[in-house]
Amino acid sequence: MRHLPHTSEEIAAMLSRAGAKDLDTLFKAIPKGLRCDAGLAIPEGMAEQDLWKDLNAVAMQNRTMSCSSSFLGGGAYRHYVPAAVSELAGRSEFVTPYTPYQPEVSQGTLQAIFEYQSQICRIFGMDVSNGSHYSGATAAADAALMARRISKGRKKVLLPENMHPEYRHVVETVIADEKDVGNIPASAGHIDRAALSSMISDEVAAVFVQYPNFFGIVEDLRDVAQAAHEARALMVAVVPEPIALGILNPPGSFGADIAVGEGLSLGLPVSFGGPTLGIFTARRELVRDMPGRICGKTVDAGGRPGYVLTLSTREQHIRRERATSNICSNQALCATTAAIYMSMLGKEGMRELASINAAKADYAKKRLASVAGVEIPFEAPTFNEFVYETARPAADVLDALLADGIMGGIDLGKWMPDMDRRVLVCATELNTKQEIDGYADALAAALR
Amino acid sequence: MSRENTGQTTGTTGLLFEEPTIFEQSVPGRRGTSLPASDVPEFNPCEAFGRLTRDTAPALPELCEADVVRHFTRLSMQNYSKDVGFYPLGSCTMKYNPKIASRAAALPGFADTHPFQPESTVQGNLRVCWELERHLAEICGMDAVTLWPAAGSHGELTGMLMIRAYHTMRGNPRSKVIIPDSAHGTNPASAATCHYGVVTVKSGPDGLLDPAAVEAAMDDEVAAIMITNPNTLGIFEEHFKDVADIVHAKGGLVYLDGANLNALMGVVKPGEIGADLMHMNLHKTFGTPHGGGGPGAGPVAVLKELAQYLPVPRIVKRGDSYRISEKFPESIGRINTFFGNFGVLLRAYAYIRELGAEGLAAATRMAVLNANYVRARLEKAYDLPYKKPCMHECVFSDKLQQAKGIKTLDIAKRLMDYGFHPPTVYFPLIVHGAIMIEPTETECKDQLDRFCDAMLAIAGECEDQPDLVKNAPSRPFRRRLDEARAAKELVLKE
Numbered sequence: 048m049r050h051l052p053h054t055s056e057e058i059a060a061m062l063s064r065a066g067a068k069d070l071d072t073l074f075k076a077i078p079k080g081l082r083c084d085a086g087l088a089i090p091e092g093m094a095e096q097d098l099w100k101d102l103n104a105v106a107m108q109n110r111t112m113s114c115s116s117s118f119l120g121g122g123a124y125r126h127y128v129p130a131a132v133s134e135l136a137g138r139s140e141f142v143t144p145y146t147p148y149q150p151e152v153s154q155g156t157l158q159a160i161f162e163y164q165s166q167i168c169r170i171f172g173m174d175v176s177n178g179s180h181y182s183g184a185t186a187a188a189d190a191a192l193m194a195r196r197i198s199k200g201r202k203k204v205l206l207p208e209n210m211h212p213e214y215r216h217v218v219e220t221v222i223a224d225e226k227d228v229g230n231i232p233a234s235a236g237h238i239d240r241a242a243l244s245s246m247i248s249d250e251v252a253a254v255f256v257q258y259p260n261f262f263g264i265v266e267d268l269r270d271v272a273q274a275a276h277e278a279r280a281l282m283v284a285v286v287p288e289p290i291a292l293g294i295l296n297p298p299g300s301f302g303a304d305i306a307v308g309e310g311l312s313l314g315l316p317v318s319f320g321g322p323t324l325g326i327f328t329a330r331r332e333l334v335r336d337m338p339g340r341i342c343g344k345t346v347d348a349g350g351r352p353g354y355v356l357t358l359s360t361r362e363q364h365i366r367r368e369r370a371t372s373n374i375c376s377n378q379a380l381c382a383t384t385a386a387i388y389m390s391m392l393g394k395e396g397m398r399e400l401a402s403i404n405a406a407k408a409d410y411a412k413k414r415l416a417s418v419a420g421v422e423i424p425f426e427a428p429t430f431n432e433f434v435y436e437t438a439r440p441a442a443d444v445l446d447a448l449l450a451d452g453i454m455g456g457i458d459l460g461k462w463m464p465d466m467d468r469r470v471l472v473c474a475t476e477l478n479t480k481q482e483i484d485g486y487a488d489a490l491a492a493a494l495r
Numbered sequence: 496m497s498r499e500n501t502g503q504t505t506g507t508t509g510l511l512f513e514e515p516t517i518f519e520q521s522v523p524g525r526r527g528t529s530l531p532a533s534d535v536p537e538f539n540p541c542e543a544f545g546r547l548t549r550d551t552a553p554a555l556p557e558l559c560e561a562d563v564v565r566h567f568t569r570l571s572m573q574n575y576s577k578d579v580g581f582y583p584l585g586s587c588t589m590k591y592n593p594k595i596a597s598r599a600a601a602l603p604g605f606a607d608t609h610p611f612q613p614e615s616t617v618q619g620n621l622r623v624c625w626e627l628e629r630h631l632a633e634i635c636g637m638d639a640v641t642l643w644p645a646a647g648s649h650g651e652l653t654g655m656l657m658i659r660a661y662h663t664m665r666g667n668p669r670s671k672v673i674i675p676d677s678a679h680g681t682n683p684a685s686a687a688t689c690h691y692g693v694v695t696v697k698s699g700p701d702g703l704l705d706p707a708a709v710e711a712a713m714d715d716e717v718a719a720i721m722i723t724n725p726n727t728l729g730i731f732e733e734h735f736k737d738v739a740d741i742v743h744a745k746g747g748l749v750y751l752d753g754a755n756l757n758a759l760m761g762v763v764k765p766g767e768i769g770a771d772l773m774h775m776n777l778h779k780t781f782g783t784p785h786g787g788g789g790p791g792a793g794p795v796a797v798l799k800e801l802a803q804y805l806p807v808p809r810i811v812k813r814g815d816s817y818r819i820s821e822k823f824p825e826s827i828g829r830i831n832t833f834f835g836n837f838g839v840l841l842r843a844y845a846y847i848r849e850l851g852a853e854g855l856a857a858a859t860r861m862a863v864l865n866a867n868y869v870r871a872r873l874e875k876a877y878d879l880p881y882k883k884p885c886m887h888e889c890v891f892s893d894k895l896q897q898a899k900g901i902k903t904l905d906i907a908k909r910l911m912d913y914g915f916h917p918p919t920v921y922f923p924l925i926v927h928g929a930i931m932i933e934p935t936e937t938e939c940k941d942q943l944d945r946f947c948d949a950m951l952a953i954a955g956e957c958e959d960q961p962d963l964v965k966n967a968p969s970r971p972f973r974r975r976l977d978e979a980r981a982a983k984e985l986v987l988k989e
Binding site for chain 1: 513514516517518521523525526527528530531533534535536537538540543544545546547548549550552553554555556557558560563564566567568570571572573574575576577578579582584587589590591592593595597598599600601602603604605606607608609610611612613616617618619620622623630633634636645646647648649651652656659679680681683684685686687688689690693730731733735736760761762763764767768778782784785786787788789790791806827828829830831832833834835836837838839845847848849850851852853854855856857858860861863864865867868870871872883884886907908911916917919922936937938939940966968971972973974975976977978980981982984985986987988989
């Protein structure tokens with residue numbers, strides 16, 4: 048076994064030093080009846096080159112986005128990752144340490160996380176960020192728990208229908224009591240303001256919004272924040288595509304108390320949807336109620352600047368059942384990757400990338416809208432995604448497109464049965480005009 | 496014994512750079528990425544978004560590619576990592592991470608796939624997940640597995656939600672969970688997140704869970720017991736089966752915290768000795784890298800009586816093809832988006848395939864041998880509060896060194912001067928000044944000897960030159976950092 052260095056001489060010497068006559072003796076503390084003597088029914092091990100061959104064969108059973116035209120989004124957006132980002136993030140000095148519990152020998156990871164927190168705060172227009180969460184959806188769930196904790200006694204959270212269904216499901220799973228979750232209906236793709244006012248009460252701990260929302264719509268949410276604050280509830284903004292904030296007003300500007308997001312777009316491969324990067328930010332006053340690791344700046348015994356994990360008295364290893372969250376490991380390497388990506392992009396790059404994404408999606412929306420039999424159901428500005436509708440079931444339309452090598456989008460009927468003729472389409476900087484035109488042609492043929 | 500008994504430490508400050516923050520290096524007008532010329536009509540954000548348009552672009556730093564590369568390369572050099580050397584962080588299982596696994600995760604065939612692709616186009620991904628579930632179920636002696644929890648504590652929360660669903664189905668969710676005082680902090684935090692009260696039971700004088708104490712705490716309101724086995728002292732809970740019987744007799748469930756599964760592969764299958772469900776940490780036992788704190792993955796394995804509550808989606812095999820199904824009405828629901836940390840799952844899959852049944856069992860045997868060897872070499876120089884034979888890790892304390900005013904933290908910091916990452920310190924909480932050492936199986940005897948020599952040398956220094964130890968470290972990039980100041984004068988961003 049190439050990963051086990053022990054020679055038989057060494058094993059003998061070590062056993063002798065440990066006072067055991069053989070390896071079995073080391074396990075004598077385990078009562079005989081509790082041991083499994085049959086061994087494991089798992090295939091035999093293999094040489095590295097055989098494994099590599101095998102893994103390649105398994106990978107070949109997938110069809111990649113690059114070998115098709117992909118218009119899939121829905122919370123996982125495909126972007127170009129500059130070579131320097133994967134190269135740096137793949138350095139084993141970042142990949143193979145544990146959580147930086149010993150700051151003197153972990154300054155690299157800690158400074159990278161500090162820079163990540165700083166960049167995220169600038170993008171989101173918020174005061175404080177943690178060092179990462181598992182994913183946008185689990186960050187949303189922890190935001191719901193945090194809001195309930197802060198509001199002491201208020202249990203209800205309101206989730207809009209135009210929020211990503213998987214995010215909504217994750218929040219519902221963690222709240223685990225359906226009477227504590229209210230679903231704010233959507234009207235023409237927007238939060239139904241009248242419904243919201245009738246639902247808001249002194250039992251509500253938080254009102255959630257998604258920005259841009261699940262249908263791609265960029266909604267003005269200042270009045271929602273106002274309504275939440277008048278009822279002394281918190282507003283939690285969910286941002287599955289932070290690239291949008293290159294050209295859109297950030298959550299901090301429209302009154303979000305907590306803003307969470309998905310950082311998959313910030314330099315990570317889509318990779319079937321994970322590892323993801325949960326972004327978690329808040330107003331400064333809420334920092335001691337935040338979940339997760341936070342990195343802070345300090346000095347060492349010689350007065351030189353340095354970084355440490357801080358505010359750990361909020362956390363499970365100190366406070367146990369009274370901790371602000373049960374989270375321990377996070378997605379530090381993903382946060383480091385995002386810090387590198389954001390540094391590569393820079394101020395103007397971020398703005399330009401956002402503009403290009405919006406331009407491609409805008410072109411695609413106009414192009415598909417011009418196809419006979421295609422309707423755009425929501426009259427509203429959209430960022431990188433939009434919804435179209437035809438007279439045929441979305442599933443059939445998408446099957447026909449797939450036969451032409453196009454992954455044409457997401458069938459909204461998957462979650463909303465009354466929307467089974469609607470498709471959610473995404474375009475990013477990786478979609479060429481030619482691909483978009485090809486989509487329009489194939490769609491026209493499919494609907495003919 | 497020591498190769499060179501020169502009194503010199505082996506840690507080195509090396510060629511390290513004082514590195515300003517990325518913002519301090521920013522120069523307006525510089526850029527690190529190029530974007531292709533647009534091939535679609537121009538788009539005016541102000542026209543489209545009106546007053547929702549951002550006034551000024553986010554103030555990200557402006558640098559050329561080379562500047563960014565140097566900055567993060569220099570930062571990386573300030574880290575101690577598993578690839579640099581011995582990393583005996585107890586309870587964290589810092590074993591060497593095979594490179595083939597990371598190369599597998601980067602294969603475009605996997606990395607360039609989308610979670611909402613049609614099933615027919617991601618059969619490879621689904622096969623990896625399905626087979627990994629089978630392998631993990633076999634190792635745990637369980638019937639079904641969910642792969643989606645993103646970390647160990649996320650697995651615990653998933654397990655607790657399933658326990659709640661199980662009891663709710665029987666008419667009463669119950670209100671309490673029993674947790675030994677030696678448990679990881681995540682255990683009580685996960686139980687509390689799931690609205691359970693926590694009943695702490697004290698470990699016995701031998702460091703083991705006492706069946707009588709569990710019996711006394713057990714009643715009809717106890718939903719489950721959470722047990723780490725081997726426990727956080729590195730000792731096998733030999734009364735596990737008896738405790739499980741006591742809990743089962745009153746309708747409770749037995750949750751096993753599988754953080755220490757590296758001590759059990761091929762030796763004990765928890766599902767066969769009384770555990771009903773458990774999580775495991777792929778970033779510990781199954782060789783996926785820790786990434787400076789994540790991403791990991793915390794799959795949960797369950798007996799068939801609990802399978803109906805597993806989170807959705809689930810992978811179903813029909814003939815030779817795999818399908819994604821959400822049609823499980825008793826499921827607790829979804830606990831994460833998409834398919835969890837898929838890239839991490841892929842690495843663990845590669846690891847298990849490479850080692851195979853024999854390799855996994857051998858890894859466990861060598862992990863236990865290494866821990867016992869370190870224990871034997873250090874037990875005279877350091878206090879060993881619990882004398883039972885250890886499994887994959889051993890726990891000492893600073894009791895003998897306290898006579899000279901030296902604390903565990905000082906010993907940990909001094910180890911850095913010798914070129915080692917310190918062990919886990921001050922955990923478990925039941926050992927005052929705990930020093931928890933987990934060597935893992937990927938370390939050779941020479942490496943263990945060098946570490947033990949350093950520990951013995953430090954024990955000597957505690958007698959002769961206590962100030963040297965109290966002021967450590969002196970060799971790493973930074974001396975002791977002021978954590979109290981960081982928490983008081985919060986500087987969390989620039």
